[in-house]
Amino acid sequence: MSDLKLAAVIGWPIHHSRSPKLHGHWLKQYGISGTYIALPIRPDDLADCLPRLPKMGFTGCNLTIPHKEIVLPLVDEIDAAAQAVGAVNTVTFRDGRIFGTNTDVYGFMEYLRVSVPGFRADAGPAVVLGAGGASRAVLYGLVEAGAREIRVVNRSKARAEALIQHFARPGLTLHAVDEAGAAEAVAGASLLVNATSLGMTGQPDHTITLDGLAAGAIVYDLVYSPLETSLLRQAKARGLRTVDGLGMLLYQAKPAFERFFGVTPEIDDALRAAVLA
Ligand SMILES: NC(=O)c1ccc[n+]([C@@H]2O[C@H](COP(=O)([O-])OP(=O)(O)OC[C@H]3O[C@@H](n4cnc5c(N)ncnc54)[C@H](OP(=O)(O)O)[C@@H]3O)[C@@H](O)[C@H]2O)c1
Numbered sequence: 001m002s003d004l005k006l007a008a009v010i011g012w013p014i015h016h017s018r019s020p021k022l023h024g025h026w027l028k029q030y031g032i033s034g035t036y037i038a039l040p041i042r043p044d045d046l047a048d049c050l051p052r053l054p055k056m057g058f059t060g061c062n063l064t065i066p067h068k069e070i071v072l073p074l075v076d077e078i079d080a081a082a083q084a085v086g087a088v089n090t091v092t093f094r095d096g097r098i099f100g101t102n103t104d105v106y107g108f109m110e111y112l113r114v115s116v117p118g119f120r121a122d123a124g125p126a127v128v129l130g131a132g133g134a135s136r137a138v139l140y141g142l143v144e145a146g147a148r149e150i151r152v153v154n155r156s157k158a159r160a161e162a163l164i165q166h167f168a169r170p171g172l173t174l175h176a177v178d179e180a181g182a183a184e185a186v187a188g189a190s191l192l193v194n195a196t197s198l199g200m201t202g203q204p205d206h207t208i209t210l211d212g213l214a215a216g217a218i219v220y221d222l223v224y225s226p227l228e229t230s231l232l233r234q235a236k237a238r239g240l241r242t243v244d245g246l247g248m249l250l251y252q253a254k255p256a257f258e259r260f261f262g263v264t265p266e267i268d269d270a271l272r273a274a275v276l277a
Contacts, residue, residue: 005034006057007260010046011064014038018275019062022253025274026265034261043070050074053093060092060260062253068133075100084140084167087133090256104137107252108222109145114251115243116218121145124190124214128152129182129206131159134222135195139167142191149173151185153208154196179207187212192235194221199229206231210238221245227276246272 009019015038023036041049043066050071053061063071068087072078075091078100082088088100113119121142128138131154142150150167152175154160160176168174177185186192192213198206200223208231210219219235224245232242250267257265 003033004057005032005059005261007034007036007060007062007256008039008053008058009036009062009064010039010041010050010067012040012042012066014040014064017064018249019064019253021277022250022271022275023257023260025271026257026263027261029270030261030263030265032261032263036260041067043067046070047074050091050098054096058093060090060256062090062256063088071100074098081105081137081140085133085136086166087136089252090259092259101255102137103252103255104134104248105141105144106255107248107250108138109141110251110254111247112141112218112220112243115247116241119218121147121191124217125149125151125188126191126193127185127189128193128195129198129208130154130195131156131163131176132195135163136166138193138195138222139163143167143169143172147172149175151175151177151189153177153179153182153185155179182208183212186210188214189217190214191218191220194219194223194229194231197223199223199231201225210234210240213238213240216241218243222248224249246275250275 009017017038020036020038027034071088076097082100082102085102090101090103092099128135152160157178164174164176197203218241220243221229221231222245223229235242
Protein backbone atom coordinates (compact mmCIF):
# COMPACT_ATOMS: atom_id res chain seq x y z
CA MET A 1 0.00 0.00 0.00
CA SER A 2 1.14 3.55 -0.75
CA ASP A 3 2.50 5.80 2.04
CA LEU A 4 0.40 8.66 0.73
CA LYS A 5 -2.53 9.25 3.07
CA LEU A 6 -5.73 10.53 1.52
CA ALA A 7 -8.70 12.25 3.14
CA ALA A 8 -11.53 14.42 1.87
CA VAL A 9 -14.52 16.56 2.67
CA ILE A 10 -17.69 15.44 0.92
CA GLY A 11 -20.51 17.87 0.22
CA TRP A 12 -22.91 19.09 -2.46
CA PRO A 13 -22.03 21.81 -3.31
CA ILE A 14 -18.54 21.83 -1.80
CA HIS A 15 -16.58 24.66 -3.45
CA HIS A 16 -17.15 26.94 -0.41
CA SER A 17 -15.48 24.54 2.06
CA ARG A 18 -12.47 25.83 3.99
CA SER A 19 -11.49 22.31 5.11
CA PRO A 20 -8.94 21.63 2.30
CA LYS A 21 -7.09 24.85 3.29
CA LEU A 22 -7.19 23.91 6.95
CA HIS A 23 -5.98 20.31 6.59
CA GLY A 24 -3.58 21.35 3.80
CA HIS A 25 -1.92 23.82 6.19
CA TRP A 26 -1.35 21.08 8.78
CA LEU A 27 -0.12 18.54 6.20
CA LYS A 28 2.53 21.04 5.14
CA GLN A 29 3.37 22.09 8.71
CA TYR A 30 3.98 18.48 9.84
CA GLY A 31 5.63 17.33 6.58
CA ILE A 32 3.08 14.55 6.13
CA SER A 33 2.90 12.76 2.83
CA GLY A 34 -0.81 13.19 2.32
CA THR A 35 -3.58 15.03 0.52
CA TYR A 36 -6.95 16.37 1.63
CA ILE A 37 -9.38 17.20 -1.15
CA ALA A 38 -12.96 18.40 -1.64
CA LEU A 39 -15.20 15.78 -3.23
CA PRO A 40 -18.49 16.95 -4.74
CA ILE A 41 -20.86 14.00 -4.32
CA ARG A 42 -24.62 14.20 -4.88
CA PRO A 43 -26.78 13.04 -1.96
CA ASP A 44 -28.20 10.20 -4.10
CA ASP A 45 -24.69 8.92 -4.85
CA LEU A 46 -23.30 8.84 -1.29
CA ALA A 47 -24.32 5.22 -0.57
CA ASP A 48 -22.54 4.11 -3.74
CA CYS A 49 -19.41 6.28 -3.35
CA LEU A 50 -18.61 6.12 0.39
CA PRO A 51 -17.71 2.38 0.61
CA ARG A 52 -15.41 2.76 -2.42
CA LEU A 53 -13.21 5.41 -0.78
CA PRO A 54 -11.06 3.05 1.37
CA LYS A 55 -10.38 0.97 -1.75
CA MET A 56 -8.96 4.12 -3.33
CA GLY A 57 -6.65 4.75 -0.37
CA PHE A 58 -8.74 7.18 1.71
CA THR A 59 -8.27 6.86 5.49
CA GLY A 60 -11.45 8.83 6.20
CA CYS A 61 -13.49 11.87 5.31
CA ASN A 62 -15.50 14.76 6.65
CA LEU A 63 -19.11 15.24 5.66
CA THR A 64 -20.89 18.52 5.28
CA ILE A 65 -24.26 19.74 4.00
CA PRO A 66 -26.39 17.80 2.94
CA HIS A 67 -24.69 14.55 3.97
CA LYS A 68 -24.43 14.70 7.78
CA GLU A 69 -27.69 12.83 8.38
CA ILE A 70 -27.86 10.89 5.10
CA VAL A 71 -24.66 9.10 6.08
CA LEU A 72 -26.11 7.62 9.30
CA PRO A 73 -27.41 4.32 7.80
CA LEU A 74 -24.15 3.90 5.86
CA VAL A 75 -21.81 3.65 8.86
CA ASP A 76 -21.14 0.44 10.81
CA GLU A 77 -20.61 2.15 14.16
CA ILE A 78 -21.21 5.62 15.61
CA ASP A 79 -20.03 7.08 18.89
CA ALA A 80 -22.12 8.68 21.65
CA ALA A 81 -21.67 12.25 20.37
CA ALA A 82 -22.86 11.42 16.85
CA GLN A 83 -25.73 9.41 18.27
CA ALA A 84 -26.89 12.24 20.54
CA VAL A 85 -26.52 14.89 17.83
CA GLY A 86 -28.12 12.65 15.20
CA ALA A 87 -25.46 13.59 12.65
CA VAL A 88 -22.01 12.41 11.59
CA ASN A 89 -19.40 14.87 10.30
CA THR A 90 -16.35 12.58 10.30
CA VAL A 91 -15.93 8.97 9.21
CA THR A 92 -12.86 6.77 9.30
CA PHE A 93 -12.26 3.50 7.50
CA ARG A 94 -10.68 0.62 9.40
CA ASP A 95 -10.58 -3.13 8.74
CA GLY A 96 -13.38 -2.95 6.21
CA ARG A 97 -15.66 -1.03 8.59
CA ILE A 98 -16.88 2.58 8.63
CA PHE A 99 -16.80 4.51 11.94
CA GLY A 100 -18.75 7.74 12.39
CA THR A 101 -18.35 10.55 14.90
CA ASN A 102 -19.39 14.16 15.35
CA THR A 103 -16.47 16.47 16.09
CA ASP A 104 -18.63 19.65 16.20
CA VAL A 105 -19.36 18.90 19.86
CA TYR A 106 -15.63 18.81 20.67
CA GLY A 107 -15.00 21.89 18.50
CA PHE A 108 -17.70 23.91 20.23
CA MET A 109 -16.75 22.98 23.80
CA GLU A 110 -12.98 22.98 23.38
CA TYR A 111 -12.88 26.47 21.88
CA LEU A 112 -15.19 27.71 24.63
CA ARG A 113 -12.84 26.28 27.27
CA VAL A 114 -9.77 27.75 25.54
CA SER A 115 -11.41 31.18 25.14
CA VAL A 116 -12.87 31.32 28.65
CA PRO A 117 -10.45 29.61 31.04
CA GLY A 118 -12.29 28.14 34.00
CA PHE A 119 -15.58 28.02 32.10
CA ARG A 120 -18.29 26.19 34.03
CA ALA A 121 -21.45 25.01 32.30
CA ASP A 122 -23.30 25.03 35.63
CA ALA A 123 -22.46 28.69 36.35
CA GLY A 124 -25.93 29.87 35.26
CA PRO A 125 -28.67 29.46 32.67
CA ALA A 126 -27.60 29.18 29.02
CA VAL A 127 -29.58 30.50 26.06
CA VAL A 128 -29.18 28.73 22.72
CA LEU A 129 -30.56 30.50 19.65
CA GLY A 130 -31.56 27.98 16.96
CA ALA A 131 -32.76 24.40 16.88
CA GLY A 132 -30.98 22.96 13.83
CA GLY A 133 -27.98 20.65 13.52
CA ALA A 134 -25.48 23.03 15.13
CA SER A 135 -27.80 23.64 18.04
CA ARG A 136 -27.96 19.89 18.73
CA ALA A 137 -24.17 19.76 18.99
CA VAL A 138 -24.20 22.80 21.32
CA LEU A 139 -26.87 21.30 23.55
CA TYR A 140 -25.13 17.95 23.81
CA GLY A 141 -21.82 19.65 24.64
CA LEU A 142 -23.37 21.83 27.35
CA VAL A 143 -25.42 18.99 28.84
CA GLU A 144 -22.38 16.70 28.99
CA ALA A 145 -20.38 19.52 30.59
CA GLY A 146 -22.94 19.73 33.42
CA ALA A 147 -25.33 22.54 32.40
CA ARG A 148 -28.33 22.75 34.72
CA GLU A 149 -30.63 25.06 32.73
CA ILE A 150 -30.83 25.68 28.97
CA ARG A 151 -33.35 27.88 27.17
CA VAL A 152 -33.72 27.14 23.45
CA VAL A 153 -35.05 30.06 21.40
CA ASN A 154 -36.15 29.29 17.85
CA ARG A 155 -38.28 30.85 15.12
CA SER A 156 -40.32 27.66 14.87
CA LYS A 157 -41.11 26.69 18.45
CA ALA A 158 -42.05 23.12 17.49
CA ARG A 159 -38.45 22.45 16.48
CA ALA A 160 -37.16 23.82 19.80
CA GLU A 161 -39.67 21.63 21.64
CA ALA A 162 -38.52 18.52 19.77
CA LEU A 163 -34.94 19.35 20.68
CA ILE A 164 -35.59 19.76 24.40
CA GLN A 165 -37.52 16.49 24.48
CA HIS A 166 -34.52 14.77 22.92
CA PHE A 167 -32.14 16.08 25.59
CA ALA A 168 -34.43 15.84 28.64
CA ARG A 169 -32.84 14.18 31.66
CA PRO A 170 -33.19 14.37 35.46
CA GLY A 171 -31.59 17.42 37.05
CA LEU A 172 -31.69 19.46 33.84
CA THR A 173 -34.23 22.22 33.21
CA LEU A 174 -34.97 22.86 29.54
CA HIS A 175 -37.27 25.51 28.03
CA ALA A 176 -38.43 25.91 24.42
CA VAL A 177 -39.25 29.49 23.47
CA ASP A 178 -40.24 31.25 20.26
CA GLU A 179 -38.76 34.59 19.19
CA ALA A 180 -41.47 36.53 21.05
CA GLY A 181 -40.16 35.05 24.31
CA ALA A 182 -36.49 35.78 23.57
CA ALA A 183 -36.09 38.79 25.90
CA GLU A 184 -37.49 36.81 28.81
CA ALA A 185 -35.25 33.84 27.96
CA VAL A 186 -32.15 36.04 27.95
CA ALA A 187 -32.86 37.46 31.42
CA GLY A 188 -30.15 36.46 33.90
CA ALA A 189 -28.39 34.04 31.51
CA SER A 190 -24.62 33.63 31.86
CA LEU A 191 -24.08 32.19 28.36
CA LEU A 192 -25.75 32.99 25.03
CA VAL A 193 -24.92 30.95 21.93
CA ASN A 194 -26.05 31.85 18.43
CA ALA A 195 -26.58 28.61 16.49
CA THR A 196 -28.82 30.15 13.82
CA SER A 197 -27.69 31.48 10.46
CA LEU A 198 -28.81 34.99 11.48
CA GLY A 199 -26.00 37.54 11.19
CA MET A 200 -24.20 35.55 8.50
CA THR A 201 -23.15 37.44 5.35
CA GLY A 202 -26.21 37.57 3.07
CA GLN A 203 -28.66 36.53 5.83
CA PRO A 204 -30.96 38.73 7.95
CA ASP A 205 -29.59 40.03 11.25
CA HIS A 206 -30.74 39.42 14.84
CA THR A 207 -33.36 41.57 16.50
CA ILE A 208 -32.51 40.13 19.91
CA THR A 209 -31.29 42.45 22.65
CA LEU A 210 -28.66 41.43 25.16
CA ASP A 211 -30.00 43.82 27.83
CA GLY A 212 -30.97 41.15 30.34
CA LEU A 213 -27.82 39.01 30.29
CA ALA A 214 -25.99 38.56 33.59
CA ALA A 215 -22.93 40.76 34.19
CA GLY A 216 -19.82 39.05 32.75
CA ALA A 217 -21.92 36.75 30.54
CA ILE A 218 -20.35 35.00 27.55
CA VAL A 219 -21.71 35.52 24.01
CA TYR A 220 -20.61 32.81 21.56
CA ASP A 221 -21.52 33.19 17.88
CA LEU A 222 -21.12 30.09 15.70
CA VAL A 223 -21.30 32.26 12.58
CA TYR A 224 -17.76 32.97 11.30
CA SER A 225 -18.51 34.90 8.14
CA PRO A 226 -18.17 37.74 9.02
CA LEU A 227 -15.75 36.94 11.82
CA GLU A 228 -17.06 39.78 13.96
CA THR A 229 -20.85 39.58 13.74
CA SER A 230 -23.15 42.34 14.88
CA LEU A 231 -24.12 40.14 17.84
CA LEU A 232 -20.47 39.98 18.97
CA ARG A 233 -20.10 43.75 18.45
CA GLN A 234 -23.18 44.34 20.56
CA ALA A 235 -21.77 42.05 23.27
CA LYS A 236 -18.34 43.74 23.23
CA ALA A 237 -19.95 47.17 23.52
CA ARG A 238 -21.59 45.95 26.73
CA GLY A 239 -18.32 44.64 28.14
CA LEU A 240 -19.41 41.00 27.82
CA ARG A 241 -16.99 38.18 26.97
CA THR A 242 -17.16 37.03 23.34
CA VAL A 243 -16.24 33.87 21.45
CA ASP A 244 -16.21 33.79 17.63
CA GLY A 245 -17.23 30.95 15.28
CA LEU A 246 -13.91 30.45 13.51
CA GLY A 247 -12.31 28.74 16.51
CA MET A 248 -15.01 26.07 16.58
CA LEU A 249 -14.36 25.38 12.90
CA LEU A 250 -10.65 24.95 13.59
CA TYR A 251 -11.09 22.86 16.72
CA GLN A 252 -13.63 20.46 15.16
CA ALA A 253 -10.99 19.66 12.52
CA LYS A 254 -8.37 18.66 15.11
CA PRO A 255 -9.71 15.19 16.07
CA ALA A 256 -10.52 14.52 12.40
CA PHE A 257 -6.95 15.30 11.29
CA GLU A 258 -5.65 13.10 14.10
CA ARG A 259 -7.77 10.19 12.87
CA PHE A 260 -6.91 10.68 9.18
CA PHE A 261 -3.18 11.40 9.45
CA GLY A 262 -2.07 10.14 12.89
CA VAL A 263 -0.73 13.49 14.18
CA THR A 264 -2.33 15.77 16.80
CA PRO A 265 -2.19 19.23 15.21
CA GLU A 266 -1.80 22.60 16.94
CA ILE A 267 -4.21 25.46 16.49
CA ASP A 268 -2.36 28.75 16.23
CA ASP A 269 -2.51 32.18 14.61
CA ALA A 270 -0.83 30.92 11.43
CA LEU A 271 -3.65 28.42 10.96
CA ARG A 272 -6.30 31.10 11.54
CA ALA A 273 -4.59 33.33 8.99
CA ALA A 274 -4.31 30.47 6.45
CA VAL A 275 -8.00 29.64 6.74
CA LEU A 276 -9.06 33.29 6.56
CA ALA A 277 -6.85 33.98 3.51
N1 LIG B 1 -18.37 27.57 13.58
C1 LIG B 1 -18.62 26.34 13.19
O1 LIG B 1 -17.73 25.47 13.16
C2 LIG B 1 -20.02 25.98 12.80
C3 LIG B 1 -20.42 24.63 12.76
C4 LIG B 1 -21.73 24.33 12.40
C5 LIG B 1 -22.61 25.36 12.08
N2 LIG B 1 -22.19 26.66 12.12
C6 LIG B 1 -23.11 27.77 11.81
O2 LIG B 1 -24.27 27.63 12.62
C7 LIG B 1 -25.41 28.11 11.92
C8 LIG B 1 -26.53 27.07 11.94
O3 LIG B 1 -26.12 25.91 11.24
P1 LIG B 1 -27.03 24.59 11.21
O4 LIG B 1 -26.23 23.55 10.54
O5 LIG B 1 -27.63 24.32 12.54
O6 LIG B 1 -28.22 25.05 10.22
P2 LIG B 1 -29.72 24.51 10.19
O7 LIG B 1 -29.81 23.11 10.68
O8 LIG B 1 -30.22 24.84 8.83
O9 LIG B 1 -30.50 25.46 11.26
C9 LIG B 1 -30.65 26.82 11.01
C10 LIG B 1 -31.23 27.51 12.24
O10 LIG B 1 -31.30 28.92 11.96
C11 LIG B 1 -32.65 29.37 12.11
N3 LIG B 1 -32.93 30.41 11.11
C12 LIG B 1 -32.56 30.43 9.81
N4 LIG B 1 -33.01 31.56 9.21
C13 LIG B 1 -33.66 32.26 10.16
C14 LIG B 1 -34.36 33.51 10.17
N5 LIG B 1 -34.46 34.27 9.07
N6 LIG B 1 -34.91 33.94 11.33
C15 LIG B 1 -34.81 33.19 12.46
N7 LIG B 1 -34.17 31.98 12.51
C16 LIG B 1 -33.62 31.53 11.38
C17 LIG B 1 -33.50 28.14 11.88
O11 LIG B 1 -34.77 28.33 12.47
P3 LIG B 1 -36.05 27.42 12.02
O12 LIG B 1 -35.90 26.11 12.73
O13 LIG B 1 -37.22 28.20 12.48
O14 LIG B 1 -35.95 27.28 10.53
C18 LIG B 1 -32.66 27.07 12.58
O15 LIG B 1 -32.82 27.13 13.98
C19 LIG B 1 -24.93 28.45 10.51
O16 LIG B 1 -24.68 29.83 10.47
C20 LIG B 1 -23.61 27.71 10.38
O17 LIG B 1 -22.69 28.36 9.51
C21 LIG B 1 -20.91 26.98 12.48
